[in-house]
Amino acid sequence: xxxxxxxxxxxxxPNQYPPIIDAAAKMQAINVDVWFGQKQVLKSVxxxxxxxxxxxxxxxxxxxxxxxxRCFNRMHxxxxxAKMAGQILLDGENIYSRQxxxxxxxxxxxxxxxxxxPFPTMSIYDNVAAGLKLTGVKKDKNLDxxxxxxxxxxxxxxxxxxxxxxxxxxxxGGQQQRLCIARAIALQPEVILMDEPCSAxxxxxxxxxxxxxxxxxxxxAVVIVTHNMQQASRVSDYTAFMYLGExxxxxxxxxxxxxxxxxxxxxxxxxxxx
Amino acid sequence: xxxxxxxxxxKNRLFFIICAxxxxxxxxPLVSILFEVVIRGAPQLSLNFLTAPAAKGGIGQAIQxxxxxxxxxxxxxxxxxxxxxxxxxxxxxxxxxxxLRTINxxxxxxxxxxxxxTAYGIIVLALGAxxxxxxxxxxxxxxxxxxxxxxxxxxxxxPNNLREASxxxxxxxxxxxxxxxxxxxxxxxVTGVLLAVARIAxxxxxxxxxxxxSRYFFQGFNQPxxxxxxxxxxxxxxPYPDLQAKAWGxxxxxxxxxxxxxxxxxxxxxxxxxx
Numbered sequence: 227x228x229x230x231x232x233x234x235x236x237x238x239x240p241n242q243y244p245p246i247i248d249a250a251a252k253m254q255a256i257n258v259d260v261w262f263g264q265k266q267v268l269k270s271v272x273x274x275x276x277x278x279x280x281x282x283x284x285x286x287x288x289x290x291x292x293x294x295x296r297c298f299n300r301m302h303x304x305x306x307x308a309k310m311a312g313q314i315l316l317d318g319e320n321i322y323s324r325q326x327x328x329x330x331x332x333x334x335x336x337x338x339x340x341x342x343x344p345f346p347t348m349s350i351y352d353n354v355a356a357g358l359k360l361t362g363v364k365k366d367k368n369l370d371x372x373x374x375x376x377x378x379x380x381x382x383x384x385x386x387x388x389x390x391x392x393x394x395x396x397x398x399g400g401q402q403q404r405l406c407i408a409r410a411i412a413l414q415p416e417v418i419l420m421d422e423p424c425s426a427x428x429x430x431x432x433x434x435x436x437x438x439x440x441x442x443x444x445x446x447a448v449v450i451v452t453h454n455m456q457q458a459s460r461v462s463d464y465t466a467f468m469y470l471g472e473x474x475x476x477x478x479x480x481x482x483x484x485x486x487x488x489x490x491x492x493x494x495x496x497x498x499x500x
Numbered sequence: 501x502x503x504x505x506x507x508x509x510x511k512n513r514l515f516f517i518i519c520a521x522x523x524x525x526x527x528x529p530l531v532s533i534l535f536e537v538v539i540r541g542a543p544q545l546s547l548n549f550l551t552a553p554a555a556k557g558g559i560g561q562a563i564q565x566x567x568x569x570x571x572x573x574x575x576x577x578x579x580x581x582x583x584x585x586x587x588x589x590x591x592x593x594x595x596x597x598x599x600l601r602t603i604n605x606x607x608x609x610x611x612x613x614x615x616x617x618t619a620y621g622i623i624v625l626a627l628g629a630x631x632x633x634x635x636x637x638x639x640x641x642x643x644x645x646x647x648x649x650x651x652x653x654x655x656x657x658x659p660n661n662l663r664e665a666s667x668x669x670x671x672x673x674x675x676x677x678x679x680x681x682x683x684x685x686x687x688x689x690v691t692g693v694l695l696a697v698a699r700i701a702x703x704x705x706x707x708x709x710x711x712x713x714s715r716y717f718f719q720g721f722n723q724p725x726x727x728x729x730x731x732x733x734x735x736x737x738x739p740y741p742d743l744q745a746k747a748w749g750x751x752x753x754x755x756x757x758x759x760x761x762x763x764x765x766x767x768x769x770x771x772x773x774x775x
Contacts, residue, residue, distance in 0.1 A: 329671075331670075336668070345662060345665065345666075347683040356669060357670070359679070406665070409665075
């Protein structure tokens with residue numbers, strides 16, 4: 227735990243990224259506040275996600291990193307009693323503005339969850355095609371091609387090409403998680419959000435997902451929440467450190483891990499608390 | 501020490517014996533009823549008994565009536581029950597739904613004779629005649645709360661992360677419910693529906709006030725109709741041994757029909773284990 231003095235430090239830190247719209251950003255969070263009922267869990271968080279990069283969000287349990295991530299595709303709204311203030315821009319457009327349908331945002335900003343969650347009643351093939359079918363995209367002649375391409379992209383095709391008709395839950399946990407990534411890719415999103423995608427997986431499966439994440443940035447902007455600092459340093463280009471609902475420091479991953487500017491970040495990185 | 505241990509063993513055995521005795525006491529009446537019905541009902545069974553109308557000494561009209569009632573009630577009741585259950589489970593996070601849930605739980609235990617009188621009051625009197633459709637509506641009143649409740653409960657067993665997965669793909673709520681949640685809850689749903697159907701198949705009281713009973717095959721949805729429970733009730737009160745024997749036969753058929761539905765339930769729940 228921290229001393230009172232350290233908590234005071236964290237509260238006096240000025241916003242590292244003032245709310246200036248960054249034209250080069252794929253997504254940008256500006257002064258995001260979130261409350262669950264009366265409790266404020268995010269305090270004026272700012273973050274810029276650049277295209278074709280991996281941004282990692284690290285921090286101890288309960289610091290609000292998953293909540294923050296879920297603001298990026300409006301999944302956060304599904305939690306009862308949750309309130310949100312501030313803006314999140316996607317290509318410069320506020321995704322929380324009134325004219326925008328959250329459903330449209332979720333098609334552009336895909337998400338991979340902590341626990342692999344393929345649809346148990348669907349085959350591997352249908353799981354990948356689910357996004358297209360559920361969102362009412364007309365039956366595409368190229369569906370087979372999209373499924374194949376998505377599975378190849380998720381480096382799963384070679385392992386399942388013979389078993390496309392088998393249930394999505396019949397494969398291993400690591401394969402299921404890559405299936406979920408393929409399912410997200412099939413919709414051709416612009417950004418992929420990953421909420422601790424490896425926390426339920428063994429080291430070998432984790433290594434595969436990490437390799438995949440670094441490949442995915444060729445086509446997408448990836449935001450990954452993790453409480454595994456080694457993972458953040460391995461896969462990401464930028465790292466944001468959050469603590470008690472505030473964004474303490476953000477910068478290039480190398481700088482954050484080798485030369486953190488903030489004392490709290492340094493303490494967390496060196497394992498003094500967590 | 502040994503003595504104390506012996507006393508514990510004795511207590512353990514005593515408890516076991518009391519439990520076993522209670523099971524015997526509970527099962528004896530059930531087995532004896534089943535036994536009696538089979539012994540007395542089986543000799544009645546013949547092709548004529550199963551297919552001929554009352555005038556020719558059969559219960560064909562009652563079997564037909566019960567099947568029509570089950571079908572009609574299912575058509576009216578299952579969609580309403582399932583959709584109500586979907587509402588309570590997927591959209592029931594408000595005060596309105598809370599009170600609906602409470603009322604529904606009371607309705608699942610509602611005395612069926614009161615349902616019958618209600619249906620008599622609002623349908624039979626309004627239409628001016630006893631009718632098959634009034635009976636089906638009365639039975640639907642009994643079926644709907646049961647189906648609503650079992651639907652809600654089986655939908656709540658579907659893990660939330662499946663809903664999130666679907667919503668995160670940009671699917672609408674209704675699409676998520678139809679294509680992801682309902683299929684995942686299918687086995688529980690089917691089990692609940694079949695149990696409710698088995699329950700209404702044996703209801704007698706609401707039918708007395710609605711379909712009345714008939715000696716003829718189906719005459720029309722706005723006409724009185726026969727049903728197995730009514731046949732049993734009427735015939736068993738008659739002073740003539742041949743009619744009483746007919747009631748035993750009808751009872752056996754009704755039990756067999758419920759048994760068949762129960763076997764269907766078993767088969768449905770077995771497929772759940774496979775997946």
